[in-house]
Amino acid sequence: MNCFYHSDKPAIGLCKHCQRGLCTECAAVIDDVLVCKHRHEDDVHKQEQLTARNLFQSKRVASGYMRNAIFYSLVGVVFTGFGLWQFKWLGLQAVVFIMLGGFLLYAAGANYFEGRKHK
Numbered sequence: 032m033n034c035f036y037h038s039d040k041p042a043i044g045l046c047k048h049c050q051r052g053l054c055t056e057c058a059a060v061i062d063d064v065l066v067c068k069h070r071h072e073d074d075v076h077k078q079e080q081l082t083a084r085n086l087f088q089s090k091r092v093a094s095g096y097m098r099n100a101i102f103y104s105l106v107g108v109v110f111t112g113f114g115l116w117q118f119k120w121l122g123l124q125a126v127v128f129i130m131l132g133g134f135l136l137y138a139a140g141a142n143y144f145e146g147r148k149h150k
């Protein structure tokens with residue numbers, strides 16, 4: 032295969048943006064990928080940055096869910112424990128705490144599974 036811009040020169044690779052063959056004169060390296068010099072340098076650079084940012088964001092989302100899961104489960108355990116402990120004295124009021132604790136534990140589980148999805 033020859034260079035798209037110089038049909039007499041052999042191509043050393045393909046532009047990541049337009050898939051055209053490039054010779055040493057036409058090829059530029061942006062973010063470790065081959066692109067058309069002065070033509071698609073910016074396009075590919077922006078695309079690579081976007082991909083990197085997306086990866087970074089999904090990791091942050093996942094750790095956010097995990098933090099929520101830990102927080103909810105801790106508070107959930109405290110509420111449930113408090114409700115069970117006070118049940119003898121508070122009766123029905125303690126049930127509210129137990130239910131709240133159960134709900135928090137459920138939220139913790141939901142966050143945990145949601146966080147795993149983003150990994």
Ligand SMILES: [Zn+2]
Binds near residue numbers: 047
């Ligand atoms: Zn190109």
Ligand SMILES: [Zn+2]
Binds near residue numbers: 037040054
């Ligand atoms: Zn060329």
